[in-house]
Amino acid sequence: MKKFEKSFTQQESIPQAGIEAAVEVMRSGRLHRYNTLPDEKSETDLLELEFADYMGLSYCLACASGGYALHIAMRAAGVEAGDKVLCNAFTLAPVPGAIHNSGAVPVLVDVAEDYCIDLDDLERKAADSGARYFMLSHMRGHLADMDRIMQICERYDLFLIEDCAHTMGASWNGKMSGTFGDIACFSTQTYKHVNSGEGGFLTTRHPEIMARAIIHSGSYMLFERHFAAPPKELFEQIRYETPNYSGRMDNLRAAILRPQIADLDNQCQRWNARYRILETQFNDSEVIHIPARSEKEQFVASSIQFSVPGFSRKQILQLVANCAERGVILKWFGDEEPRDYTSRYDSWRYIEEIPQLPQTKQILSTLLDMRIPLTFSEEDCQLLGEIICEEAVKISDR
Numbered sequence: 001m002k003k004f005e006k007s008f009t010q011q012e013s014i015p016q017a018g019i020e021a022a023v024e025v026m027r028s029g030r031l032h033r034y035n036t037l038p039d040e041k042s043e044t045d046l047l048e049l050e051f052a053d054y055m056g057l058s059y060c061l062a063c064a065s066g067g068y069a070l071h072i073a074m075r076a077a078g079v080e081a082g083d084k085v086l087c088n089a090f091t092l093a094p095v096p097g098a099i100h101n102s103g104a105v106p107v108l109v110d111v112a113e114d115y116c117i118d119l120d121d122l123e124r125k126a127a128d129s130g131a132r133y134f135m136l137s138h139m140r141g142h143l144a145d146m147d148r149i150m151q152i153c154e155r156y157d158l159f160l161i162e163d164c165a166h167t168m169g170a171s172w173n174g175k176m177s178g179t180f181g182d183i184a185c186f187s188t189q190t191y192k193h194v195n196s197g198e199g200g201f202l203t204t205r206h207p208e209i210m211a212r213a214i215i216h217s218g219s220y221m222l223f224e225r226h227f228a229a230p231p232k233e234l235f236e237q238i239r240y241e242t243p244n245y246s247g248r249m250d251n252l253r254a255a256i257l258r259p260q261i262a263d264l265d266n267q268c269q270r271w272n273a274r275y276r277i278l279e280t281q282f283n284d285s286e287v288i289h290i291p292a293r294s295e296k297e298q299f300v301a302s303s304i305q306f307s308v309p310g311f312s313r314k315q316i317l318q319l320v321a322n323c324a325e326r327g328v329i330l331k332w333f334g335d336e337e338p339r340d341y342t343s344r345y346d347s348w349r350y351i352e353e354i355p356q357l358p359q360t361k362q363i364l365s366t367l368l369d370m371r372i373p374l375t376f377s378e379e380d381c382q383l384l385g386e387i388i389c390e391e392a393v394k395i396s397d398r
């Protein structure tokens with residue numbers, strides 16, 4: 001029986017240009033973003049300008065993590081304790097965590113059969129809850145129908161924060177993910193689309209929000225030294241009214257990231273070539289189901305999701321175990337018990353009233369996930385697909 005030998009947590013090395021720039025930062029000793037020579041732009045400044053340019057936006061703030069960006073996004077948007085925030089029930093734990101951190105209350109919205117947020121449930125809950133904020137996770141890179149999302153946001157006057165942790169480099173109908181909402185947050189953590197260990201970005205088209213986010217991030221009164229930022233006059237009042245929630249990015253991580261942003265589109269294509277190989281095999285399988293994706297969705301598949309309809313809990317666990325035996329690491333998002341990077345919404349017990357979401361539970365009960373690190377070749381993906389399909393057929397009742 002064929003086995004897969006590579007590690008699912010092994011990412012590619014940092015590009016040589018990033019390593020050299022990082023060494024240069026260390027030689028200089030000027031790691032703090034505001035530790036600049038007169039007229040010098042720090043690596044963090046340059047990174048912000050380059051990412052803003054990549055996104056086609058004027059404002060960008062680099063910060064300590066994606067989850068941190070989500071937190072200060074809420075704060076900069078004016079969320080107050082007790083405010084309701086619509087968000088996906090199917091997402092990663094930092095999302096409800098960021099909402100909790102701002103004192104707000106998540107209103108969990110069902111997942112749909114296509115693994116995106118359920119737009120009917122969203123519409124219902126937008127109407128019933130009276131929430132003014134919506135934190136939309138493009139979870140595992142799946143972009144919901146953004147045209148309809150924007151209609152719902154308009155109809156209910158929702159302030160939209162996009163969680164683009166898995167859609168850096170992706171678009172909907174030619175418009176970049178992260179440019180639909182009022183604010184977008186990105187992660188540069190090792191398992192996302194660029195890798196600085198930890199890190200994140202906040203982008204917005206609203207100057208006041210960017211001014212507040214900059215002060216929140218721990219700029220002290222050095223906000224004038226931001227370049228992908230609104231003019232200093234805008235900070236006149238904001239600087240007194242905005243607490244410092246210290247969470248800056250440093251020049252070392254910025255140096256590592258800059259060449260990765262420059263190469264991002266190329267990397268996205270490499271991910272998708274791997275995804276298509278797996279997708280084709282899953283489409284050919286009688287046991288595995290993979291939802292068709294909209295032609296409008298230009299996704300970046302740094303991971304793949306699929307379902308094994310009709311599988312019981314026991315069968316799912318057997319499939320995960322059999323695949324692991326052959327070196328293939330699958331994660332199950334439907335497990336009652338939070339494990340690894342997965343946790344089902346009802347395990348977030350700090351949420352005061354956890355709703356019953358039978359549809360979400362049903363869909364997650366057979367939803368599996370596999371990372372696709374770029375250290376895997378296209379041949380590797382062929383083998384991975386074969387192993388998963390073989391094991392799934394074995395366990396199915398066929």
Ligand SMILES: *Cc1c(COP(=O)(O)O)cnc(C)c1O
Pocket residue numbers: 065066067068091092094095137138139140163165166186187188189192198199200
């Ligand atoms: C990773 C991730 C985050 C948070 O990113 P960190 O940089 O790890 O804090 C937020 N949302 C989703 C969907 C993620 O996958």
